[in-house]
Amino acid sequence: MTETLSTLLLHGGDGPRTVGTPVSPAPVLSTTYYAHPDAVGFSAEDLKADTPHFYTRWSNPTLELLEKRLALLEGGEAAVSFASGMAAVTGLFALKLQSGDHLVLSDVCYAGVAEYAGQALRRQGVAVSFVDSADPAAVAAAMRPDTRLVHVETPANPILKLTDIAAIAAIAHAGGAELSVDSTIATPVGANPIALGADYVCHSLTKYLCGHGDALGGAVIGRAAAMAELRKQSLIHLGAVLSPFSAYLILRGMETLELRMARHEANARAIAEWLEGHAKVRRVNWPGLASHPQADLARRQMRNFSGLISFSVHGDSAAMARRLADRLGLVSTAVSLGKTKSLCFYIPTDDILRSSFPAADAAQYRDWAGDGVFRVSVGIEDAAAIIADFDQALG
Known part of the structure; x- marks a missing residue:
């Protein structure tokens, strides 16, 4: 089988085909499986690579298929799935940091991750440095002898700032640390951080990989030995296990990921270019625009620029947020991203700087975001219809 991206999304990790094998496997929902004392142990420390399925908190056939497919897509040796993207990232932190x-x-990264690191990790005695990861020199200056992990998100939510993965991987490794990359927005269609030097790739499967807004999930992909420890120490002991039915929905969504990402990107380009010409729009952030400050890096690092854009407006942003919420029809005022349907949500800059990014350079963030950004997850509707909806709503 030729392992192109399209083929992996549909068939990656499939078992042998025999007469009577279902083309579309049903989810295995059982929590327990027949076991034998010679094959399984009672402690997670007894878990081996060839341990059969016996309890879904440890492993499950549907989750196994999802994990194999994700590892193949990202060029990693193995993957571990979690109940959410947050569980995946915090599970990795729990394994690597003490x-x-x-x-x-x-x-600039997902608010939940920033808040967890700035609050919970510090309470646990882990030192945390918030750094502009778009600046390799700043990352290098932040490295210390006790640095164990560098974690970046690229493109970064919500202002779509980029990090040069290869450059930061070299800095992390030179300092004796590892690099994890949240590649949720890029997806495996847009970038493969492991090929650029990252040790771990994190995904919120809730977003583009599922694509339909009907299942929560997360995953970490990396080397087999590290993933085995992650399964034992974080998944089994902390218990944030992905539902097999959610895994089934995510696998189903992944089958159309490449097709959807092409449409998401094409629509995002049309809408971003239209917004740039609107009199009420102050700035548009999207990696595929020539005006993006890191457009060269985007072209070098990404094969698809994804469907998430953000923009800020002239004048009273809060008033515009209320206006859009009242007047948008096709586009839903809602959180999250990566769905087939277009979503728009206002994120005030003061709220960001006060809560999830307290250590951010406020002036630099405001340069990108103004008083707040309207984060638009561009769906796969007709681009002209999305533009028409924003046109009548912006006024």
């Missing part, structure tokens, strides 16, 4: 260690973290 009291006395140091974490270097993008100053």
Whole structure:
């Protein structure tokens, strides 16, 4: 089988085909499986690579298929699935960081990750440095002898700032640390961080990989030995296990990922270019625009620029947020991203700087975001219809 992206999305990790094998496997929902004392142990420390399925908190056939497919898509040796993207990232942090260690973290990243690192990790004795990861020199300056992990998100939510993965991987490794990359927005269609030097790739499967807004999930992909430890120490002991039915929905969504991402990107380009010409729009952030400050890096690092854009407006942003919420019809005012349907949500800059990004350079963030950004997850509707909806709503 030729392992192109299209083929992997549909067939990656499939078992042998025999007469009577279902073309579309049903989810295995059982929590327990027949076991034998010679094959399984009672402790997670007894878990081996060839341990059969016996309890879904440890492993499950549907989750196994999803994990194999994700590892193939990202060029990793193995993957571990979790109940959400947050569970995946915090599970990785729990494995790699302990009291006395140091974490270097993008100053612009998913709010939940930033808040967890700035609050919970520090309470646990982990030192955290929030750094502009778009600046390799800043990352290098933040490295310490006790730095164990550098975690970046690229493109970064919500202003779509990019990080040069290869450059940061070299810096992390030179300092004796590892690099994890949240590639949720890029997806495996747009980028493969492991090929650029990252040790771990994190995904919120809730977003583009599922694509339909009907299942939560997360995953970490990396080397087999590290993933085995992640399964034992974080998944089994902390218990944030992905539902097999959610895994089934995510697998079904992944089958159309390449097709959807092409449409998401094409629509995002049309809408971003239209917004740039609108009199009420102050700035548009999208990696595929020539005006993006890191357009060269985007072209070098990404094969698909994804469907998430953000924009800021002239004048009263809060008033515009209320206007859009009242007047948008086709586009839904809702959180999250990566769905087939278009979503728009206002994120005030003061709220971001006060809560999830307290260590961010406020002036630099405001340059990108103004008083707040309207984050638009561009769906796969007709681009002209999405533009028409924003046109009548912006006024």
